[in-house]
Each structure stands twice: as structure tokens, then as C-alpha cells.
Amino acid sequence: GESVGLHLPTLSVQEGDNSIINCAYSNSASDYFIWYKQESGKGPQFIIDIRSNMDKRQGQRVTVLLNKTVKHLSLQIAATQPGDSAVYFCAESFDDSWGKFQFGAGTQVVVTP
Amino acid sequence: DTEVTQTPKHLVMGMTNKKSLKCEQHMGHRAMYWYKQKAKKPPELMFVYSYEKLSINESVPSRFSPECPNSSLLNLHLHALQPEDSALYLCASSQQRTSGRNEQFFGPGTRLTVL
Numbered sequence: 001g002e003s004v005g006l007h008l009p010t011l012s013v014q015e016g017d018n019s020i021i022n023c024a025y026s027n028s029a030s031d032y033f034i035w036y037k038q039e040s041g042k043g044p045q046f047i048i049d050i051r052s053n054m055d056k057r058q059g060q061r062v063t064v065l066l067n068k069t070v071k072h073l074s075l076q077i078a079a080t081q082p083g084d085s086a087v088y089f090c091a092e093s094f095d096d097s098w099g100k101f102q103f104g105a106g107t108q109v110v111v112t113p
Numbered sequence: 114d115t116e117v118t119q120t121p122k123h124l125v126m127g128m129t130n131k132k133s134l135k136c137e138q139h140m141g142h143r144a145m146y147w148y149k150q151k152a153k154k155p156p157e158l159m160f161v162y163s164y165e166k167l168s169i170n171e172s173v174p175s176r177f178s179p180e181c182p183n184s185s186l187l188n189l190h191l192h193a194l195q196p197e198d199s200a201l202y203l204c205a206s207s208q209q210r211t212s213g214r215n216e217q218f219f220g221p222g223t224r225l226t227v228l
Contacts (some may be wrong), residue, residue: 008153034216043117043203043219044156089155093215100169101217104153 008108015113019077023081023090023104028071032094033103035064035075037087047075048086052061077109117220119204125216125226128194130133134223136204145187146217147179153221156203162187163200 013019025033030074031052036044050057050064050073057064073090088106091101117138126132136145148156161169162181166210176198178190185206201224210216 032215036219041206041221042220046216046218049216097122100158106153106155109140 004034004057008106010110013084014110015080015082015111017080018082019075019084019107019109020106021075021077021088022071023073023075023107025071025073025083025090025092025104026102027092027094028068030094033064033066033073033094034063034091034093034101036075036083036089036091037086038089038106044089080109080111082111082113085109117204117206117218119202119220119223120197122221123224123226124152124190125228126191126194127228128196130194131190131192133191134189134202134225136189136220137185138206138218139185140206140218141184141217142208143184144215145181146205146207147177147189148219149202150201150203150222160189162188191194191225194225196227199227200212 004104011019034049035047037109038044038045048057048059048062050066052068062077065074068095072101075088077084087106089106090104120135146158148224149159150156158171159173160179165181165184175194177208180188201222203222204220207215207217
């Protein structure tokens, strides 16, 4: 969902469970997507990326799925750990040489013991 | 070295002050970016420099003045700011898109408070 005012959508996950974070992107011409993790007081940190010629990409404990038909991106985190608690942003990039990115609203992930 | 550094970490300034934010990277990236981030919001692009030239200005007020002295450094000069300019200012850098990967590497940000 979209953030309203000062409230970020929040996903509460129990430690050890899998997390799924969703993102609806805006531009059907976007062809490169990144998921970022931002911990409190830090800059965004790259997690995983995917190009529009793919529909799935896997990393270490993370998987990104891309559905271009409905302009939807998701990030799956396996066996969620306390260190995964952060705000997660998706970012889309248009066909631009220097990667001008549009960020989604963000999702706060809270991992409970 | 895969790090983007920013100084200072925190800055408090009055509305009549002039100050500068600094950003540095040594990854050989030829694109550098300034973003503004308010609490609980995503980063908003302000400026993009490619090959030390300003390529994108997202209609940013002139009280923010970017400068790219060389391929490793990016500055943001601040003058006559307003309290609503208080935010986290993030710097990022990336390779050229045609290199195959153009993920942006972000610095830790400067937390700016305008009184």
C-alpha cells in the first residue's frame, strides 16, 4: 500500500519466517528495478536488482519477482532475521543513460522474536 | 573502495547562514546524485551530474547550488534555507547505465536542521 502522511506501511514478521514485500511501479517503460534496504540513520543499501527482460532473480536469501503485465515487483526474504528490520524501497529506472530512479513509498519491516 | 562518504554527518544552520555539504567516491563512477529525504518518505532526486556536468535539475530552488569540482567530489552549497528544508541529504554515485549495472551506491547522508 501507499504511505499516508507520516505512516509507512508496516510488515511484522516473526523471526525465521519468510517475508514478502510488494511494490507497484508507475511507468510501463521502466526497464530496470532495484530493491534498497534503509536502516535507521543510514543511507539506502542495495539488495538486488532485476531488468525487465527477466521475471525472477535470486540472491542470497532474497528473491525479486517482476510482473510487467500488472507493473508489480516483490521482494521475498527467506528466514527473516532481526537484522532484516529496516525500511525497504523499490526503485524503477527509465531508459536513461544515467539511471534516474523513481523510488516507491517504502515498507517498514519489523522482525519480532 | 566501494564507499560513498559524506560530511558533515549532522549540520544545524540558521536561515541566513551559508554552508556546504560534501560527498566523495573513489569507485571511478562518472554519475553522482543529490537526493533529499524527509522522515518516513522515499528519497527525492534533486540533481544528477554526469561526467562532471549537471545533467538533471529536478526544479530545485536556487538556494541549493550543486558543484562537481572533479569526478570524485560533489558539493551542495546551501544559502538562505528555510526550516522546511530540514531533511536527510543523500549523495549517491553510479556507473554509466550502458556498462550493464547502474545501481546507485549511497552515502550515509547529512542530517540537516534549519532553525
